[in-house]
Amino acid sequence: NAGVTQTPKFQVLKTGQSMTLQCAQDMNHEYMSWYRQDPGMGLRLIHYSVGAGITDQGEVPNGYNVSRSTTEDFPLRLLSAAPSQTSVYFCASRTGTGGGYEQYFGPGTRLTVT
Amino acid sequence: AQSVTQPDIHITVSEGASLELRCNYSYGATPYLFWYVQSPGQGLQLLLKYFSGDTLVQGIKGFEAEFKRSQSSFNLRKPSVHWSDAAEYFCAVGDFGNEKLTFGTGTRLTIIP
Numbered sequence: 001n002a003g004v005t006q007t008p009k010f011q012v013l014k015t016g017q018s019m020t021l022q023c024a025q026d027m028n029h030e031y032m033s034w035y036r037q038d039p040g041m042g043l044r045l046i047h048y049s050v051g052a053g054i055t056d057q058g059e060v061p062n063g064y065n066v067s068r069s070t071t072e073d074f075p076l077r078l079l080s081a082a083p084s085q086t087s088v089y090f091c092a093s094r095t096g097t098g099g100g101y102e103q104y105f106g107p108g109t110r111l112t113v114t
Numbered sequence: 115a116q117s118v119t120q121p122d123i124h125i126t127v128s129e130g131a132s133l134e135l136r137c138n139y140s141y142g143a144t145p146y147l148f149w150y151v152q153s154p155g156q157g158l159q160l161l162l163k164y165f166s167g168d169t170l171v172q173g174i175k176g177f178e179a180e181f182k183r184s185q186s187s188f189n190l191r192k193p194s195v196h197w198s199d200a201a202e203y204f205c206a207v208g209d210f211g212n213e214k215l216t217f218g219t220g221t222r223l224t225i226i227p
Contacts (some may be wrong), residue, residue, distance in 0.1 A: 004157075027212055031213060042204060042217035043158075050213065050215075058214065091156060101146055101165070103215060105157035 002026050004106035005090050012112045013081040021076040021109050023091030030096035032074040033103070036060065036087040043090065049074055050096070081113045116141045116207050120218035128226050129197055137205030144205040146208035146216070147188045148150050149179055153201045161203075164188065175199070200225045 007022045022087075025032065033048040033059075040080040045058030049068040062086060065077040078085060088110050117140045128134055139145055146165050150158040169181040179190045186204060205218045218221025 028145075032212060033215075040123075040219055042219045043215075044217075045214055048213045056213070101210055102148075102160050102163065103158075104149075105159070107157045108155075 004093055004104050006089075006106035006109050008109060009107070010042060010110050012114065013078075014114055015081060015083060017081050018077070018079050019081065021078075021089055021111070023074045023076065023106060024072050025074075025091075025093040026055070026072065027095070027104065027105070029093035029095060029104070030071070030072060032068065032077045032091065032093045034057075034064070034066065034074070035090045035092065036085075037090060037108075038087050046076065046089075056098055078111075083113045085111065086113045116145075116209055116214070116216045118205050118207050118216055118218035120221050122221045123219070124222045126224040126226060127195055130194050133190075133192045133195045133199070133223070135203050135205075135223070137188045137190065137218060138186050139188060139205070139207045140186065141207050142207070145188075146210065147179075147181060148206040148208065148211055149173065149177070149188075149190050150175045150204045150206060150217075151175075151201045152204065152220075158204065161190070175217075195198065195223075195225055197227075199223060 004025045033044040035043040037043045044060050047066040049055045091106040094103045119138045148163045149161040152158045164181045202220045202222045204220045
């Protein structure tokens with residue numbers, strides 16, 4: 001099992017550009033989430049999904065879109081990047097049943113918006 | 115609203131010394147509590163978790179944590195640290211009604227020889 005994979009590892013964008021951060025998991029987990037990590041602020045939930053076709057907003061959803069067409073993939077879209085979106089982004093997944101709620105995290109994508 | 119406080123931003127301990135990292139939480143019901151560790155440039159790895167039952171929980175890498183409801187605390191301990199324990203540690207409380215895992219701001223652990 002590869003676990004949770006994220007691409008790219010690093011990305012630099014100019015203000016106003018768009019991009020998609022990719023996340024995939026091969027553990028057949030129902031739940032997937034996107035977090036951003038900023039210095040001194042821990043991790044904050046952006047969006048999450050409880051299954052294919054079902055998504056919901058987290059704590060800091062503005063400026064981000066998600067969709068979940070398959071169990072495996074949960075991409076995060078930045079439609080018009082802003083410097084405030086400079087951060088490290090983590091994708092996580094967990095099983096919905098009997099898994100003890102443990103979230104498995106990907107290695108992260110470091111995004112810089114200039 | 116749930117919240118987590120990790121009062122120590124940075125802790126330095128000598129290799130072989132004992133360690134305690136503090137975590138206080140605010141949550142209306144019985145909390146789901148977690149400790150994660152993050153090595154530089156890496157994702158987060160679960161050290162241990164508490165849902166119910168025995169208030170002293172054992173985790174990986176020799177870590178343990180004790181849930182104290184009266185103090186709203188879930189402190190992480192290790193009797194003897196190793197240089198490889200240098201990392202950032204995050205305490206988190208889970209509300210799985212809305213899939214929200216609330217993290218503290220983290221404690222960076224430095225180990226000196």
